[in-house]
Amino acid sequence: MQDFQHSFTYAFRLVVQADATLLEIVSLSLRVSVGATLLACLIGLPLGAILATRDFPGKWLLTVITNTLMGMPPVVLGLLVYMLLSRAGPLGWLEMLYTPGAMILVQFLLVLPIVTALTRQIIEDSWQEYKEQFRSLCLSNTTTILTLLWDTRNGLLTAALAGFARAISEVGAVIIVGGNINHLTRVMTTAIALETSKGDLALALALGMILLSIALVVNALVYSARLRVT
Amino acid sequence: MNISLTGQPVSRKTPARDPSRTSTGLLPLTVRSVNLSIDGTALLKDISLTIDNNKITALMGHNGAGKSLLIRVLHGILTPQSGQVEWNGQPVEDIKVRKRQSMVFQKPVLLRRSVAANIDYVLALRKLSSKTRRDELLQIAGLSEKAKQQARSLSGGEQQRLAIARALATNPEVLLMDEPTANLDPQATSRIESLIHQASEQAIKIILVTHDLAQAQRVADDVIFLDNGNVAEHSSATTFFTQPASAAGHSYISGYLQTATEKRPL
Ligand SMILES: Nc1ncnc2c1ncn2[C@@H]1O[C@H](COP(=O)(O)OP(=O)(O)OP(=O)(O)O)[C@@H](O)[C@H]1O
Numbered sequence: 001m002q003d004f005q006h007s008f009t010y011a012f013r014l015v016v017q018a019d020a021t022l023l024e025i026v027s028l029s030l031r032v033s034v035g036a037t038l039l040a041c042l043i044g045l046p047l048g049a050i051l052a053t054r055d056f057p058g059k060w061l062l063t064v065i066t067n068t069l070m071g072m073p074p075v076v077l078g079l080l081v082y083m084l085l086s087r088a089g090p091l092g093w094l095e096m097l098y099t100p101g102a103m104i105l106v107q108f109l110l111v112l113p114i115v116t117a118l119t120r121q122i123i124e125d126s127w128q129e130y131k132e133q134f135r136s137l138c139l140s141n142t143t144t145i146l147t148l149l150w151d152t153r154n155g156l157l158t159a160a161l162a163g164f165a166r167a168i169s170e171v172g173a174v175i176i177v178g179g180n181i182n183h184l185t186r187v188m189t190t191a192i193a194l195e196t197s198k199g200d201l202a203l204a205l206a207l208g209m210i211l212l213s214i215a216l217v218v219n220a221l222v223y224s225a226r227l228r229v230t
Numbered sequence: 231m232n233i234s235l236t237g238q239p240v241s242r243k244t245p246a247r248d249p250s251r252t253s254t255g256l257l258p259l260t261v262r263s264v265n266l267s268i269d270g271t272a273l274l275k276d277i278s279l280t281i282d283n284n285k286i287t288a289l290m291g292h293n294g295a296g297k298s299l300l301i302r303v304l305h306g307i308l309t310p311q312s313g314q315v316e317w318n319g320q321p322v323e324d325i326k327v328r329k330r331q332s333m334v335f336q337k338p339v340l341l342r343r344s345v346a347a348n349i350d351y352v353l354a355l356r357k358l359s360s361k362t363r364r365d366e367l368l369q370i371a372g373l374s375e376k377a378k379q380q381a382r383s384l385s386g387g388e389q390q391r392l393a394i395a396r397a398l399a400t401n402p403e404v405l406l407m408d409e410p411t412a413n414l415d416p417q418a419t420s421r422i423e424s425l426i427h428q429a430s431e432q433a434i435k436i437i438l439v440t441h442d443l444a445q446a447q448r449v450a451d452d453v454i455f456l457d458n459g460n461v462a463e464h465s466s467a468t469t470f471f472t473q474p475a476s477a478a479g480h481s482y483i484s485g486y487l488q489t490a491t492e493k494r495p496l
């Protein structure tokens with residue numbers, strides 16, 4: 001019990017004093033996950049909008065694939081990316097394994113199907129409603145998609161944040177391709193796993209508290225944005 | 231009021247466009263043998279008609295007669311299996327023809343933006359962006375005070391007025407309306423009707439689907455009566471409301487005629 005209390009006090013001190021190790025880990029986590037989420041949105045938003053509004057051969061297959069990938073176990077994805085990036089793998093020449101780049105790649109692949117599938121769902125609902133009006137106004141395909149993306153921005157923001165939450169909380173896939181190397185690829189989740197196994201509960205707890213606060217802030221931002229817009 | 235619905239500056243020297251002239255450049259509208267079926271059911275059956283007046287045409291008929299389908303076919307957003315729709319000889323499939331018309335739907339589909347932004351959107355789309363023009367349209371719709379409000383938080387009547395203002399933003403030569411006053415109270419209805427009259431005075435051709443016989447009598451110059459996917463008759467409003475040519479038209483208005491003649495003779 002005393003041990004527990006001690007860990008908490010120490011964890012608080014680490015956070016309050018902005019401990020250098022702690023900051024380094026938090027900042028890498030944020031850079032990797034924000035980067036991966038932005039990349040996933042860059043592709044996932046238009047892709048989801050196209051899936052929702054356009055008919056083309058292979059659309060059915062693409063929809064089924066994104067929906068399936070959404071439920072893919074992250075460790076399996078980690079393993080596949082590991083094989084791809086390992087020295088003998090097809091992308092081995094990039095020498096990306098055990099770098100932040102590899103972690104961004106794996107998180108991007110994890111978030112992309114989430115953003116795409118949620119975007120498709122959100123846009124499809126509005127599209128049914130807007131379809132005739134847009135046809136009446138003779139909108140081009142590009143204008144249609146841009147208008148729908150803007151008009152559903154609230155829902156899409158939630159989709160992006162769901163993606164970010166998935167990225168920043170990922171452990172297994174990130175450890176496989178990042179290696180949890182100190183000062184290089186150690187992020188919050190992998191550090192928590194390591195420190196807990198070493199018995200350094202204070203650092204693990206401090207990181208846990210920060211992870212939770214990030215989730216809190218992000219959700220508060222989304223909620224207040226929603227209130228202002230609708 | 232010196233506000234122009236068509237975006238042309240109103241000058242006192244030039245007389246307003248004569249609404250009785252027979253061509254806006256898109257008239258006459260010619261519909262030839264249009265057949266439309268969905269899932270094997272014939273819904274529009276060999277429809278042929280010509281509209282060459284530049285006034286207000288009412289499209290009437292029972293629920294399910296095919297009015298909403300027909301007005302969409304006229305607008306070119308629904309393509310029939312066979313037959314032609316031509317505006318002044320040009321097929322409605324031609325995007326240039328379609329861009330010269332606007333349609334107002336029964337349930338207004340407004341963008342999730344402010345009232346003003348909804349107008350700005352359409353103005354920008356047609357490369358007509360102008361703050362003056364936007365304010366003018368808002369004033370016509372009686373929504374100047376609500377310019378910054380979210381469009382979807384407007385009342386039903388206000389939403390419909392915004393939808394009409396937005397439809398006018400493209401400077402259409404033809405305005406198609408599918409039951410624009412369904413679900414509106416009498417006051418909201420009369421505001422919409424005065425918008426319709428104003429537009430018509432600016433030489434915009436209006437085709438209006440309505441169930442409201444009193445409304446048709448107030449605004450329409452001619453009536454097309456649809457019965458079960460067929461054109462039962464196309465008469466002047468006076469004829470339709472006094473001695474309808476078709477049995478279907480007669481039975482549709484007979485109840486109304488009785489009550490109306492009792493209260494106020496036609
Ligand atoms: N997408 C569709 N699929 C199948 N049937 C349809 C479809 N759209 C319309 N119909 C049918 O076509 C007929 C005419 O429909 P329409 O909407 O044109 O009627 P309406 O005259 O506008 O009726 P209301 O006065 O109720 O609006 C109806 O029987 C309707 O059920």
Ligand SMILES: [Mg+2]
Nearest residue numbers: 297298299408
């Ligand atoms: Mg209808």
